[in-house]
Amino acid sequence: MEHGYTQALCEAPVDASYSLQPSPIHFPSSNRMHIKLYGRPLSTATRRAALVLVEKGVPFELVSVDTLKKEQKAPAYLERHPFGQIPLLDDNGFLLYESRAIGRYIAEKYANQGAPLLPGTLKGRALFEQAASIELTNFDLYASQAYWATDGIKRHGKEPNMILFHEMIDKLGPKLDGYETILSKQRYISGDDVSLIDLFHLPFGSFLKSQSPGLFQSRPHLARWFDEVSARPSWQLVKDGTQPTFLLLSDTQ
Numbered sequence: 001m002e003h004g005y006t007q008a009l010c011e012a013p014v015d016a017s018y019s020l021q022p023s024p025i026h027f028p029s030s031n032r033m034h035i036k037l038y039g040r041p042l043s044t045a046t047r048r049a050a051l052v053l054v055e056k057g058v059p060f061e062l063v064s065v066d067t068l069k070k071e072q073k074a075p076a077y078l079e080r081h082p083f084g085q086i087p088l089l090d091d092n093g094f095l096l097y098e099s100r101a102i103g104r105y106i107a108e109k110y111a112n113q114g115a116p117l118l119p120g121t122l123k124g125r126a127l128f129e130q131a132a133s134i135e136l137t138n139f140d141l142y143a144s145q146a147y148w149a150t151d152g153i154k155r156h157g158k159e160p161n162m163i164l165f166h167e168m169i170d171k172l173g174p175k176l177d178g179y180e181t182i183l184s185k186q187r188y189i190s191g192d193d194v195s196l197i198d199l200f201h202l203p204f205g206s207f208l209k210s211q212s213p214g215l216f217q218s219r220p221h222l223a224r225w226f227d228e229v230s231a232r233p234s235w236q237l238v239k240d241g242t243q244p245t246f247l248l249l250s251d252t253q
């Protein structure tokens, strides 16, 4: 990772002490058949995956992986996730990592419940893939670094790097002008229906909106879109990463 930051910085309690030693992770052996999401309630990538599960009304259990204790680097976890990151989905033995891949899997598996989130036509899918690429290369690339330089590192009790933050905000500006043009012509980023790609913007988009509101205020179509997507009940449930949200969900099984 550039500038000496690592992805480990994307979530951690403010007051926790940092340990470089991997701790063993506990994989619960349960006969209950349900989806488990290994992660942390406040991790941006965990919330990206959890959001889709909530959108689709899929009950799941959030199994805590303490990234401060390096549980994600413990051998038993690395066997399941070779990059040692969160989130990791376990759908009754079917393992999947990468939050966006998890979102796509859940959206397709539960296509008949909740909002479709995936387009059904060839051209719709092509526009969806275009939007997926936009999110990764024109948004996440900069937004994630702005996050890790500030909120992410502050959670570890370290000083934020405001120079890097502003560098990333400056780079995002022209990219968001592109969003403004797109969203002046259509309601959502891949067309007139909400899709996974709109949802994928929420964790880092919310951070940007709180830390650099001018990015949105100066672009009315972008602001309208982001407000609309942020207001979805799924995001209202997962945005604060509060543990009770997930416990309530796992209680519904």
Ligand SMILES: N[C@@H](CCC(=O)N[C@@H](CS)C(=O)NCC(=O)O)C(=O)O
Pocket (backbone or CB within 6 Å): 006, 007, 008, 009, 010, 011, 043, 044, 045, 046, 067, 072, 084, 085, 086, 087, 097, 098, 099, 100
């Ligand atoms: N591209 C991955 C990124 C996952 C990621 O960056 N996870 C962070 C937490 S938000 C993590 O596991 N950090 C710990 C580490 O990298 O060791 C995804 O979308 O799932």
